[in-house]
Amino acid sequence: MKSLAAQNSPFADAGFQLEVLRQPLPQGTVFPAFGQRLLDHGLWPLKPSHISILQVNLGKMCNQVCKHCHVDAGPDRKEIMTRETMQLCLEVLAKTDIPVVDLTGGAPEMNPHFRWFVEEISKLGRQLLVRCNLTIILANPKYHDLPEFFRQHRVQVVSSLPYFTASRTDTQRGDGVFDKSIKALKMLNAVGYGHEDSGLTLDLVYNPAGAFLPGNQKALEGEFKRRLQQGYGITFNNLFAITNLPISRYLDYLISTGNYEPYMEKLVNAFNPAAAANVMCRHTLSVGWEGSLYDCDFNQMLDLPVEARAPRHLRDFNLEALSLRDIVVNQHCFGCTAGAGSSCGGETVA
């Protein structure tokens, strides 16, 4: 399977996606504007509370081509962050007290400067998360020592595993991904990850393999723990239940399968003001592979940078100015405000 970009699909174009989300449905249905919903609940304009997470996207290159991927990542994507841009990230961290750095991709480990970047962030004493797709650990011998590398730098590993069965996982992430993911989880467990008293955190990310919303995060976590322990002897710390946002490949999937209208209807009807008040963009700042700044990774993929009055690149980084910005929202944001809310850290409403 190729990326949408390699297929020259219109869904690779951010403007096309935004137009799909904006336009009325063929039978005339118009979904309410997300911004209007915020206004109705006294949340417009949406402002940052405090910036506590710098989420850095190291690029779109990935060893997998998942059907729901909002990045449209894959082996055919060559856009990756340079060492110079990483250096700008380090300079930003050095002059601020942002406590958490969240590395994502693509497969961030495929960036040739990944290990150097992790080491440099470690020296700055920040809490470091790596969003590891698990299979990368087995993709090439040069990655087999990643669990040990993560352990050495006390990296919090956050890994996608959409389900505890092979069929549903492979449907979303590709043939053979489940078996490889299980092997990789065992390798992480073997160096201490996921054990309660090790101080090495292994979190899993669940997102539905289809056109439905995630259920209660705590209940799903319990079921995942039971099934992974019983079936494979695997342990982990927390499960993050994440809603699929209607962009990129997932939007393409929704449209092509006739699920777009009922899915959007479900998201809109499940709008929760408490979740809207807790959205991750209020405390996270997203950095693109070329150093541009975004309110979140989804806005990044939709080419929606932070508002024009705020600094838009690492070169011009100013925490105070960014803290005063209005957060850019659009129709896809209904995905973060449905039900118990959704973020890169799972539910946002207790």
Next chain:
Amino acid sequence: MEKTYYNPADLGKFGAIAEFQPTLAAKFFDYYGEVFKEGALTEREKALIALAVAHAVQCPYCIDAYTTGSLEKGADEAQMMEAIHVAAAIKGGAALVHGVQMMNKVKEVMM
């Protein structure tokens, strides 16, 4: 009148039954909401029971709702199909166990 008895869009209008009788509808939906909350049974277990019952009563709205509901609560395909087999076994068993009644009657009227 619609040309078909069932319209998938009607599922989303379930709440509209309050239009003709708001008091009873409110009581029903409050009760309904309480029933499906986690209690002695998990939400997932309740969704699977609902899925099985939906098949037993052959309600297409309920099958639609609780197929999605079971998936959302984390049920896998095997669990969902086993739940339907439970419904089928009870439906089949309910028919067959009446066979005893038939046999009793046969024995009563036959020489």
